[in-house]
Amino acid sequence: MRPMHNFWTVLFHTYFTKLRSKQFIISTVITLLIILVLGNISKIIDFFNSGENQERLAVIDQSNSLFEPFKKQLKEVNPDIQLQKTNASEEELKKNVLNDEIKGYLVLSLNDENRPMAVYKAASLADSTVPNDLQYALQQVSMVWTAGQLKLTQEELMKLNAPVSFEMEALNANAKTVEELNQARGLVYVLLFVIYFAVIMYANMIAMEVAVEKSSRVMEILISSVPPITQMFAKILGVALLSLTQLALWLIVGYVSIKQNLESMDGGFFSFFGFQNTSLSTILYAVIFFILGYLLYATMAAFLGSLVSRIEDVQQLITPMILTVVAGFMLAIFGLSNPEASYVTITSYIPPFTPMLMFLRVGMLDLPIWEPLLGIGLLIASIAILAVFGARVYKGGVLMYGKSNALKDIKKALQLSKNK
16 A cells, blocks of 8 residues: 555645646646637737728729729629729839838739730738739639630630539448548547647656756655655656646637637537547547557656756757657658558557557548557557666666766666666
8 A cells, every 4th residue: 555655645746746836837827828819819810900991902904994804803802902093103103102002003904915914013022912812813804804805605614614523432331431531630630739749748847857856866765765666657647637737728718719709610619620520439549549648758758857867958868759759740740641651551550659640540541440459559568668667767767867878877777776
């Protein structure tokens, strides 16, 4: 019973110490404010745009026939752009633009092939929205104009521009439909980002926690009363509870903000984002791979943190682990467009990449059940091996002080753990 008592003591000490820390409170509050801003971004943009006038553009129509059809077409594309036909010279219009009296001006004309063309001039071309809308509207006018030159009827023009019929059908009876793939792709995106940011943020926190206690020499006292594997996993789960607390706050605030700002949400929150038909097994796999991925990297971070005696060395030592997470994240992102690629299949069985790559395949492909189970088994085995190895390194590493040198330090830590 004593080891379990020590386990819970270290776990809750880690949890409540971090929960009350200024760094945790400030980072949580700042992130909550960012989530609130992002969740209400449409209202914020409308607030700042409410006092602005429509985009005013002057138009010189050298063809004497393009202005009206162009104005009509542009109104359908972007009604906020206000066109005004003018006979002023370009020098006068240039002065008006530079004095902020108008957004810019457009010169409409016909080219050598008797087709519409335009030149848009503004003080700056940083705003690409307006020229893109102008170009699209002119393209539509040009199509109608050319059809008139070729004496095509409206029906013939509609047939010419009608979209082609293109359907997709999977021959495998158990293959996912396009809708199911899109839903799975969205869920995979969410899990990839959650794993990525959880490891980046909380694995670093675990390593820092160990390094801070070690630098204060508290570890020498703790290690004599609490078994190293008990202490290591107590800290890992303590930070895990802390991360769940923080994530829960962020998700609740984000959910409320988004729901309040999407009045046109049909079918509820999850239906609006396309997750209404996500299978229970996919969600279950998402939870399993997230937990196992977190434990794998958290265990690695704990014993790496035990190797440093200065807080400044933590980031340097865990950088290879962070780069591994980044590599897995990038492989998964590229694999979203082709989850059947051989590199995705191979890397899904490599434990550091399994949480992201195997879930990618589970979510988007119809896999035999032994494949995800094998991935889960490999992760559990890796965590167990890493826990045993990590506990030995942890046990010796917390007694080491001085400059850090990863490979030499691991060897020295293993020797110290045997002698202790």
